[in-house]
Amino acid sequence: MKKIIFFNLLIIIIIFLSFEFLLRFLNLISLQGYEKNSFYEKNNIQYHSPNTVKKIMGKKMKTDKNGFRIPLTKFEYNNDLQSILVLGDSVSFGVGVEEKKTFIGILRNKLENNFYNASVTGYRLEDYLFLLKKYNKQFPEIKKYLIFICLNDIISESGLLREEKLKIISNNKNVLTKYFNKSFFIKINFYLRDKSTIFNLAKAVGTQNVKRHYNYITPYYDNKIILKSYENTLKKIINYSNLKKINVKFVLLPYKYQIKRKCDPDLMIPQKKIKRIFNKLNYSLFDFSQDFCNKDNNSKLILNFDPMHLSSTGHEFVSQLLIKKGIVN
Numbered sequence: 001m002k003k004i005i006f007f008n009l010l011i012i013i014i015i016f017l018s019f020e021f022l023l024r025f026l027n028l029i030s031l032q033g034y035e036k037n038s039f040y041e042k043n044n045i046q047y048h049s050p051n052t053v054k055k056i057m058g059k060k061m062k063t064d065k066n067g068f069r070i071p072l073t074k075f076e077y078n079n080d081l082q083s084i085l086v087l088g089d090s091v092s093f094g095v096g097v098e099e100k101k102t103f104i105g106i107l108r109n110k111l112e113n114n115f116y117n118a119s120v121t122g123y124r125l126e127d128y129l130f131l132l133k134k135y136n137k138q139f140p141e142i143k144k145y146l147i148f149i150c151l152n153d154i155i156s157e158s159g160l161l162r163e164e165k166l167k168i169i170s171n172n173k174n175v176l177t178k179y180f181n182k183s184f185f186i187k188i189n190f191y192l193r194d195k196s197t198i199f200n201l202a203k204a205v206g207t208q209n210v211k212r213h214y215n216y217i218t219p220y221y222d223n224k225i226i227l228k229s230y231e232n233t234l235k236k237i238i239n240y241s242n243l244k245k246i247n248v249k250f251v252l253l254p255y256k257y258q259i260k261r262k263c264d265p266d267l268m269i270p271q272k273k274i275k276r277i278f279n280k281l282n283y284s285l286f287d288f289s290q291d292f293c294n295k296d297n298n299s300k301l302i303l304n305f306d307p308m309h310l311s312s313t314g315h316e317f318v319s320q321l322l323i324k325k326g327i328v329n
Contacts, residue, residue: 033057039120045127046120056121057095057309066138069117071099071108083114084328085135087128088148091253091310093119096303101312103319107328110319116142125153125233132237136244145241145248146327150308151255151270152213154220154230213307214257214267221270231277238283249327250278253310253318254289256302263293288321 034056039046048067053060064070064077077083086092086104094102094117104115118135128147135142220226241248252274258267271289278285292298301314310318322328 034121043130045130046122048120059096059098061099066116066118067120069093069099069102069104069119071105077114077116079114081112081114082144083116083139083142084144084146085116085118085139085142086146086148087123087131088119088146089123089150089153090119090121091150091308092148093117093121094315095121095309096306097310097312097315101315103310103315103322106316106319107322110323111328113328119148123153124155125149125230125237126156129233129237129240132240132246132248136240136246143246145246146251146322147237147248148251148253149274150253151217151221152308154217154226154270156226156229209305210255210257210260210307214255217255218270221273227273227277230274231280234277234283235281238281250283250285251322251327252285252287252289253308254292255308256299256306258289259292259295259298259301263290286325286327288318291321292317 035054037049038052038054038056040049041047048061048063048069050063050065050067053062053072055061060072062070062072092104094104099105100109102117104117107113108115116139118131123131132145135145237248240246252271254263254271258264261267268289271287275285275287292301295301295317301311301317303309303311303314
């Protein structure tokens with residue numbers, strides 16, 4: 001009897017490890033965690049640790065002395081070139097993708113510009129106001145900024161751990177969601193998402209990850225107070241950039257749930273409200289949402305089972321749009 005139990009257990013372990021290996025080999029889903037000491041906090045703002053090599057979402061990333069993401073090998077900034085500083089969250093940072101395959105890495109090879117990738121997971125619109133002032137003082141020679149905004153930039157809570165501290169919010173009352181909401185399972189969640197692709201796949205499918213993230217963010221755009229705060233922050237960014245003669249361009253990226261449904265008008269209300277704010281402030285916004293929706297096989301533009309983070313194909317597409325629309329040259 002003991003031998004039967006042992007061999008059955010051994011078979012289960014072998015099947016589990018084989019499936020885990022297969023998922024990783026085929027790169028069907030990314031790990032979600034990050035190494036310890038990848039970040040530090042100052043003035044309630046998160047930064048990447050400088051001069052380090054760490055793993056974030058299963059991919060190695062390297063930072064320069066400022067904590068900006070750079071290629072892993074043989075890289076130096078060329079001070080003779082025009083510089084562009086990029087602000088954004090985990091999407092423009094390029095989690096889950098090698099640096100050379102991110103749109104910033106691609107643009108480095110296509111254009112004669114220095115690109116400083118100052119993006120950090122968890123950034124929001126209010127952070128960009130602080131960082132614009134900080135980096136303008138630190139790098140007064142840089143007069144071009146790209147700010148990549150996502151729908152979740154409207155959230156008021158700040159910091160890298162913002163989403164980790166939140167319990168899963170979903171309209172679905174399935175068993176997985178209820179269990180993941182318990183503190184014990186939240187702790188297990190943090191551990192397993194960095195160790196197991198099988199866990200990440202089960203969680204993504206079981207909690208309807210793509211839909212869940214979109215449903216979580218949309219109520220913020222129904223709140224007039226939050227929208228007004230968003231507008232005021234944006235106005236401060238614009239006023240500061242005009243005062244300091246900084247060329248700031250904003251790019252808006254969609255959620256996967258929206259592009260899978262070809263930008264169904266009922267799902268595009270957040271973009272409409274954001275564009276309304278930009279129009280009111282008489283400032284340009286480059287909204288890539290419709291471009292994503294019109295693209296063939298557009299679900300491949302986002303990482304598998306991911307609500308918003310670009311795949312290598314998505315990064316290539318964004319690099320093409322940035323050049324085509326004259327945002328960078």
